[in-house]
Amino acid sequence: xxxxDRTEPNINNKPIIWNALDAAAATGGRSRGGIWExxxxxxxxxxxxxxxxxxxxxxTRQDGxxxxxxxxxxxxxxxxxxxxxxxxxxxxxxxxxxxTMLALYALAKVARKRTRAKIIAVTGSVGKTGTKEMLAAAxxxxxxxxxxxxxxxxxxxxxxxxxxxxxxxxxGVFEAGMNAPGEIGKLSEIIxxxxxxxxxxxxxxxxxxxxxxxxxxxKGELFxxxxxxxxxxxxxxxQFHSILxxxxxxxxxxxxxxxxxxxxxxLQLISSKTNExxxxxxxxxxxxxxxxxxxxxxxxxxxxxxxxxxxxTSIGLPLxxxxxxxxxxxxxxxxxxxxxISCNNGYIKxxxxxxxxxxxxxxxxxxxxxxxxxxxxxxxxAFLGDMLELGINSNQEHAALASICHNSGKDFVCTxxxxxxxxxxxxxxxxxxxxxxxxxxxxxxxEEIIKPSDTIxxxxxxxxxxxxxxxTLMSKHIKQTNGVGGKTNAL
Numbered sequence: 001x002x003x004x005d006r007t008e009p010n011i012n013n014k015p016i017i018w019n020a021l022d023a024a025a026a027t028g029g030r031s032r033g034g035i036w037e038x039x040x041x042x043x044x045x046x047x048x049x050x051x052x053x054x055x056x057x058x059x060t061r062q063d064g065x066x067x068x069x070x071x072x073x074x075x076x077x078x079x080x081x082x083x084x085x086x087x088x089x090x091x092x093x094x095x096x097x098x099x100t101m102l103a104l105y106a107l108a109k110v111a112r113k114r115t116r117a118k119i120i121a122v123t124g125s126v127g128k129t130g131t132k133e134m135l136a137a138a139x140x141x142x143x144x145x146x147x148x149x150x151x152x153x154x155x156x157x158x159x160x161x162x163x164x165x166x167x168x169x170x171x172g173v174f175e176a177g178m179n180a181p182g183e184i185g186k187l188s189e190i191i192x193x194x195x196x197x198x199x200x201x202x203x204x205x206x207x208x209x210x211x212x213x214x215x216x217x218x219k220g221e222l223f224x225x226x227x228x229x230x231x232x233x234x235x236x237x238x239q240f241h242s243i244l245x246x247x248x249x250x251x252x253x254x255x256x257x258x259x260x261x262x263x264x265x266x267l268q269l270i271s272s273k274t275n276e277x278x279x280x281x282x283x284x285x286x287x288x289x290x291x292x293x294x295x296x297x298x299x300x301x302x303x304x305x306x307x308x309x310x311x312x313t314s315i316g317l318p319l320x321x322x323x324x325x326x327x328x329x330x331x332x333x334x335x336x337x338x339x340x341i342s343c344n345n346g347y348i349k350x351x352x353x354x355x356x357x358x359x360x361x362x363x364x365x366x367x368x369x370x371x372x373x374x375x376x377x378x379x380x381x382a383f384l385g386d387m388l389e390l391g392i393n394s395n396q397e398h399a400a401l402a403s404i405c406h407n408s409g410k411d412f413v414c415t416x417x418x419x420x421x422x423x424x425x426x427x428x429x430x431x432x433x434x435x436x437x438x439x440x441x442x443x444x445x446x447e448e449i450i451k452p453s454d455t456i457x458x459x460x461x462x463x464x465x466x467x468x469x470x471x472t473l474m475s476k477h478i479k480q481t482n483g484v485g486g487k488t489n490a491l
Contacts, residue, residue, distance in 0.1 A: 370410065
């Protein structure tokens with residue numbers, strides 16, 4: 001859970017989320033080892049914080065019960081288990097349940113039921129995490145916000161983040177992802193959102209679906225758990241807009257809003273222009289024109305900002321404060337953050353979009369790179385890694401990026417991985433760089449490729465490990481600057 005509270009910034013005064021009696025009542029478990037209070041919930045000792053309740057889940061590779069002693073050594077307030085730990089921890093605070101996974105879901109359901117917070121759920125093929133972060137920033141001007149950590153959006157991540165929801169929270173923002181039909185519906189039933197937002201529908205995770213239309217239908221399951229008096233938000237520009245609209249109506253949603261460039265959108269993007277510090281936006285929001293700026297680069301971020309504003313205004317919040325909060329959001333690591341890194345007595349600009357990739361997000365990132373103004377003799381260079389989980393059409397999806405690479409002003413495109421070889425082969429000779437089988441091969445010779453004044457995009461699926469390129473560039477040079485607000489970090 002990520003908590004943002006602009007009115008009470010004392011981070012040492014964490015709210016109590018669970019105590020021994022409430023957790024036992026929620027899960028039907030039996031408490032041992034005394035009274036305890038928890039300020040958080042964790043399933044991973046690597047990220048566990050002092051005061052967390054540690055839930056020992058059983059995975060395919062590891063059993064959380066093997067890490068209970070480590071959890072207590074790191075300051076866990078208690079452990080939730082379905083088998084008793086060793087005798088050496090017999091006096092430690094323990095909550096014994098029949099099944100720890102079922103207990104996690106039970107905690108999530110009780111946390112959702114007892115909160116007074118307005119809840120917003122976000123899904124879509126592209127832009128879920130970024131839009132969720134925008135929402136958290138916009139809402140922070142009006143109270144305490146609880147939001148999903150990173151992209152914890154699956155069948156474990158969603159109930160985990162819900163279980164962390166403080167009872168006195170004002171707003172909750174939760175991201176929902178999927179790998180198969182039916183998963184979004186189950187998550188929506190747990191979240192029970194007041195606002196359901198679908199960013200867009202594109203070719204992603206097609207390995208698990210027969211068609212993109214099937215993806216749209218599966219994403220539309222978000223409306224199944226949405227409060228009937230709540231609001232559904234849909235991207236008006238997307239080809240599956242009408243399908244999602246009908247799914248929202250079928251679910252009995254009373255209010256359906258749209259966002260996008262389309263003239264019929266309730267929140268319409270009139271224009272967006274990138275600059276050194278982010279993007280300047282002009283939008284028509286429910287009949288009135290507004291100008292605002294964000295510290296994120298690209299038209300796709302402008303669209304996401306409209307989605308966030310649509311969700312936040314749907315729960316009755318004034319636009320002025322939302323825009324102020326939105327403008328404070330700094331670039332997110334791995335999701336379009338712009339770095340300036342020293343290079344051979346000069347500097348290069350690096351767009352770190354290495355966290356994940358699918359065809360739609362790669363096209364958006366390439367357009368963003370094409371919009372960048374390069375210094376004299378500077379080149380626009382793209383380092384592109386494999387897009388994963390695209391199923392039988394993967395080779396074609398990679399090759400199809402050749403036209404956008406050519407038409408969006410790229411000077412040089414290097415590719416990494418077996419799927420990206422199909423793009424390499426399809427690229428025009430004038431912009432075709434080298435192809436590398438692995439990221440490590442590229443990193444070994446990266447200083448021979450880059451030149452001062454280059455603007456570089458690094459993009460690929462998480463499994464392609466393109467973030468290693470960012471680490472290599474930063475480790476080889478003296479300093480890097482954020483590119484926004486003049487922040488500088490010594491390396």
